[in-house]
């Protein structure tokens with residue numbers, strides 16, 4: 001089997017018998033018996049979007065050498081719709097043959113980890129990593145480790161499982177800044193989306209001393225050239241990652257939603273929707289670097305235009321892969337519930353990969369995505385020879 005092929009092995013469309021809403025599962029490839037990828041929920045989600053995301057997952061698992069292929073789930077439903085919990089449970093029930101043994105899913109856009117875990121628990125599958133846990137040699141022990149890791153407390157009142165992906169995104173940004181000799185306190189950032197990924201990325205960039213001058217949620221952009229008070233704003237979020245405007249200081253400018261993309265900053269982090277930067281709006285993007293926390297945040301045409309203007313894009317399947325990598329490190333016992341171990345491992349992995357991408361850009365103007373694709377293809381050979389011995393690699 002090709003491990004980084006751009007044709008998925010399976011595309012499935014499900015229609016909810018009660019609401020008529022559609023859900024999708026795309027399995028891009030299976031490695032060691034597993035395919036991994038979150039489940040998103042948003043009104044307007046399509047099969048082709050999920051297919052692109054599943055492909056991205058296969059690249060992440062390859063680049064980060066995870067014992068799984070790539071997959072993705074998607075449900076075309078507004079997460080705030082009162083029908084959403086029922087639609088999610090019926091979708092998961094219908095996908096059960098895959099969820100029992102092969103598909104390892106998790107949070108994604110519009111789907112916090114606790115929401116998907118609750119649905120799995122209701123269906124008697126304990127936790128969204130069910131297939132990998134059930135396939136491990138000591139399922140009860142693996143489940144305990146996964147639960148302890150996900151719920152380990154970190155500074156800021158958050159849980160490790162909620163922040164680790166955004167921590168990885170922050171390391172991508174900090175890694176490039178370090179390579180370019182930019183001191184954090186002289187570096188400005190804009191973040192589109194302050195949910196699981198964007199919120200944690202903003203937190204760790206702010207904590208590292210960078211000036212986060214603009215953030216956006218679904219309701220609009222908040223900006224302050226002096227730097228936003230990120231901890232206070234994140235504290236004012238609801239469960240959907242939206243900030244209560246009544247708790248926003250008067251000194252903060254309130255701008256239209258898309259404005260976050262056009263603020264002149266050193267680093268722009270799209271961390272919300274796919275297709276955020278397109279050929280229609282790329283002309284107004286004024287950042288020096290784009291780090292994709294959201295999957296498929298930049299369209300290929302927009303990325304070419306940015307490269308032509310000297311703006312590199314650190315691609316999603318490297319920059320945001322910390323969440324997926326960490327889930328498998330937890331499953332296989334590489335990390336446990338001590339956040340410092342997880343942060344140290346992800347710091348090292350992310351910084352070294354990003355350094356390789358940005359060196360190729362700085363030296364030869366090779367787009368980071370092209371270097372990352374080369375890394376993925378190099379891993380393919382490794383998979384071809386090693387995968388048999390790594391089958392069912394989940395440790396006890």
Ligand SMILES: NC(=O)c1ccc[n+]([C@@H]2O[C@H](COP(=O)([O-])OP(=O)(O)OC[C@H]3O[C@@H](n4cnc5c(N)ncnc54)[C@H](O)[C@@H]3O)[C@@H](O)[C@H]2O)c1
Pocket residue numbers: 038040107108109110111112165192193194195196197198216217218219240241242257271272273274293294295320321323324
């Ligand atoms: N959660 C994960 O573990 C994970 C891992 C890797 C990649 N991702 C990707 O990161 C992106 C965000 O996922 P998440 O889990 O953080 O989602 P989330 O639902 O937790 O947060 C989404 C945030 O984006 C905001 N938003 C929604 N539409 C917007 C718009 N049009 N303009 C500006 N802001 C908008 C929301 O208000 C919220 O703040 C997605 O592309 C997802 O695929 C998520």
